[in-house]
Ligand code: C2E
């Protein structure tokens with residue numbers, strides 16, 4: 001009773017209520033956006049030791065007619081909550097594979113890899129493997145160029161089903177990266193049993209890296225772990241030359257981050273990297 005008399009909890013409730021209302025509006029609008037061409041993929045380059053582009057991660061963008069660009073950090077959680085992640089994820093898969101298929105006609109784009117983010121619910125659909133197979137076939141995308149980024153939460157919720165599905169997709173030639181590595185709770189023993197190709201070091205562990213090597217323990221541990229498991233490692237959120245230098249010293253040779261490039265519209269990425277573009 002006392003709590004209701006205070007101003008604070010009430011204001012807190014009002015804020016929650018407003019947030020809930022916004023969420024409901026966004027859900028309705030997102031439902032329409034998925035089918036109406038309001039989504040697009042931006043691509044962020046992944047670069048190798050000589051800072052050459054070796055591929056890209058696709059990041060979904062929503063162009064809202066009134067609210068402008070809405071960030072996936074805002075709408076992906078709503079999509080996951082409401083099930084809209086299924087049609088959204090299917091759209092991302094189609095669009096990503098369409099791009100990969102298109103790239104096959106360009107000698108400089110043809111060898112690039114493309115990474116797509118896959119949500120837990122999307123991956124857990126019983127027909128996910130069929131969806132991927134059908135989409136690859138329809139778009140002419142080479143499966144060896146496609147990487148699916150999964151998160152640790154997926155691996156925790158249904159280990160056996162996950163491993164089985166990963167193995168079936170792997171037989172097609174698809175690769176897997178574990179996203180945001182270090183932020184979840186997967187056990188090391190379990191990690192070893194997964195058919196993974198790459199660990200992505202979360203931005204949180206890259207942020208603190210400085211040349212004096214004082215702040216490196218977590219990044220260093222993840223890189224050593226990847227090496228001992230025979231996995232590749234990508235550092236995300238690289239924003240400075242110093243960070244990439246330290247990562248290279250620690251043995252990480254693939255990077256992604258604003259220091260190299262921000263995510264850009266797919267057409268721009270293709271133009272910058274195609275065989276008709278000046279070098
Ligand atoms: P993520 O998969 O961890 O993607 C990396 C995020 O870090 C992206 O944010 C990217 O723009 C941002 N980033 C890249 N380099 C830097 C940097 O140097 N500094 C900083 N501060 N940030 C950097 P974005 O595009 O806002 O995406 C946020 C999250 O939304 C993604 O995190 C991913 O979890 C989710 N997401 C994005 N696209 C998709 C999608 O197509 N499907 C699904 N299921 N989730 C997606």
Ligand code: CA
Pocket residue numbers: 057117149179
């Ligand atoms: Ca990702």
Ligand code: CA
Pocket residue numbers: 179180200202236
């Ligand atoms: Ca990530």
Ligand code: CA
Pocket residue numbers: 180
């Ligand atoms: Ca993240």
